[in-house]
């Protein structure tokens with residue numbers, strides 16, 4: 001049985017990144033890529049819905065997928081810091097997506113063996129979609145890194161900025177120990193680093209050393225960016241409770 | 246009251262044959278392969294539906310259309326249940342569905358083993374142009390107008406077209 005904090009952590013990661021990517025809707029660099037990133041948003045928000053539906057019965061009689069998404073405050077969100085960072089330029093967005101999809105692909109591979117059949121089903125379904133996200137984002141990292149001087153410079157800057165946030169993905173929170181989730185989170189890191197190294201090499205980017213990393217999101221300690229995101233995302237339900245359309 | 250559930254079941258499947266995917270209105274929910282199970286308990290018809298994509302915004306509309314069609318056909322109570330596992334695959338799409346897609350101008354999914362892998366810059370598989378049937382086509386984008394489609398262009402007749410991608 002997956003615990004409430006763990007389900008919320010998984011759902012929050014998907015929701016917050018889905019929301020961030022949705023900020024590109026109508027603003028993508030070209031139409032096809034605008035559609036691609038918003039499709040990825042939809043997949044992520046769909047994953048979040050499925051996960052919140054699993055979490056809701058554990059969160060109390062009043063809880064629903066909507067209340068979990070729209071009526072919790074920043075300190076109650078358990079997403080990694082990586083997903084809440086501003087969308088930045090296209091290089092930041094595609095590199096972040098690559099880091100995250102690479103992680104999610106490994107994670108859902110493990111969760112398909114979860115002792116919770118419901119969680120395993122969500123993972124099985126989502127894993128197929130994440131394979132597309134990973135391929136799409138890898139290709140973009142390579143295209144920008146091995147592209148023009150300007151695109152190379154921009155994605156190098158993105159790499160420097162985002163790298164310190166990748167360690168948190170593999171640093172287990174109290175609710176992510178091997179007994180609770182069924183696998184050792186740290187062990188995913190080896191495969192993650194391997195795929196990352198391959199893609200960065202093809203992208204002619206230098207892999208930064210692993211070391212100190214930013215932490216806190218998993219325990220509810222966030223950057224200042226999350227509050228602004230929630231203010232926008234939750235506004236409607238806060239201002240007009242139970243509003244529907 | 247005793248109802249002949251075999252006849253009723255057949256009738257219900259027939260109704261669902263006419264419920265079209267709201268985003269690709271030439272293919273029915275049965276052709277898509279998203280109806281996983283259908284049975285009766287007394288006067289309630291139980292329908293098990295699986296979504297195509299996790300984030301498919303049409304899922305709720307599809308459920309509504311299924312309910313409406315069955316009620317309209319005279320079934321007293323409709324209970325729709327969603328299952329995620331086993332995850333939907335384009336392998337479940339019927340031949341009739343694939344033909345209808347082609348006729349509508351959407352290239353039908355290839356058998357999955359040819360395409361569904363995360364390798365980068367995947368060798369572009371030969372997708373046949375639904376207009377002139379040329380295999381001389383190129384992928385414009387992995388993601389098309391809906392989650393289930395990718396965007397291609399025919400290099401012979403120059404027409405762009407959607408490919409219902411394998412999943």
Ligand SMILES: [Zn+2]
Pocket residue numbers: 374375376377378379399400401402403404
């Ligand atoms: Zn053609």
